[in-house]
Amino acid sequence: MKYKVSLLPEQKKKRLINKKKLEKIKAFSLVVLIVLAFFTFVVMFTSFYAEKKLAEERQREDECAQQVAELEQFREINANLQNKVQLIESIQIEEPQLVNFVTKISNLKNPGISITSIECTEWKTTRNCVLVGTCDNRSQYLAFEEALKEVEGVSAVACASYNQSVGEATIVEFTVNVTCTGGVAVIETTTASTDTSTDTTAESTATE
Numbered sequence: 001m002k003y004k005v006s007l008l009p010e011q012k013k014k015r016l017i018n019k020k021k022l023e024k025i026k027a028f029s030l031v032v033l034i035v036l037a038f039f040t041f042v043v044m045f046t047s048f049y050a051e052k053k054l055a056e057e058r059q060r061e062d063e064c065a066q067q068v069a070e071l072e073q074f075r076e077i078n079a080n081l082q083n084k085v086q087l088i089e090s091i092q093i094e095e096p097q098l099v100n101f102v103t104k105i106s107n108l109k110n111p112g113i114s115i116t117s118i119e120c121t122e123w124k125t126t127r128n129c130v131l132v133g134t135c136d137n138r139s140q141y142l143a144f145e146e147a148l149k150e151v152e153g154v155s156a157v158a159c160a161s162y163n164q165s166v167g168e169a170t171i172v173e174f175t176v177n178v179t180c181t182g183g184v185a186v187i188e189t190t191t192a193s194t195d196t197s198t199d200t201t202a203e204s205t206a207t208e
Contacts, residue, residue, distance in 0.1 A: 098123050101180060104151050105131070112140040127180040130160070135172045145176065153180045 098120055105118065115133040123129070131148075135141045141162065148157045160175040 101153065108147050110140065110144045110147055112136040113144045127182050129178045131176045131178060133174060135174065136170065137172065141172060141174055148176065148178060155179050155181050
């Protein structure tokens with residue numbers, strides 16, 4: 001069994017012991033400082049990363065809010081446009097309009113055909129038009145009738161009269177009824193009202 005015997009004075013011996021303790025404390029403190037510095041760095045990095053992500057999310061949120069505001073504006077504009085379109089459609093008369101129809105008839109090129117009058121009474125409701133004109137022979141008239149049937153918007157063509165004069169110069173006078181698509185069915189409403197009035201009168205007579 002070995003024993004260490006120090007021959008140093010007691011005071012110097014205490015100094016060495018205290019010095020060793022101090023070195024251990026310094027080493028421990030250094031380790032603690034390193035650990036604290038590492039954790040501080042981690043916390044700072046995490047905080048910086050979190051703030052960066054938060055800033056990005058806030059930027060995205062602002063962009064989304066701006067897009068939502070723009071979409072709301074577009075939605076209001078679209079709603080106004082739809083209302084205007086519905087208003088226009090509600091007051092617009094179905095084609096063909098009278099001016100367009102007369103223009104199309106005037107642009108027809110049929111040799112020997114001469115239109116003397118175009119009568120379009122109650123055009124908005126019936127889309128019925130009466131053409132009066134002259135030609136030289138039956139072939140010219142039939143060609144004109146076929147040309148009328150090819151006009152866009154024309155649904156029916158019917159000959160109302162065909163009169164051929166007798167004399168040196170043969171002149172044919174004809175009348176054609178032309179019906180176009182469209183119009184407003186006011187006649188049906190009037191008929192229904194008339195039927196209702198008739199029924200009411202009949203009931204009144206029966207009661208009396």
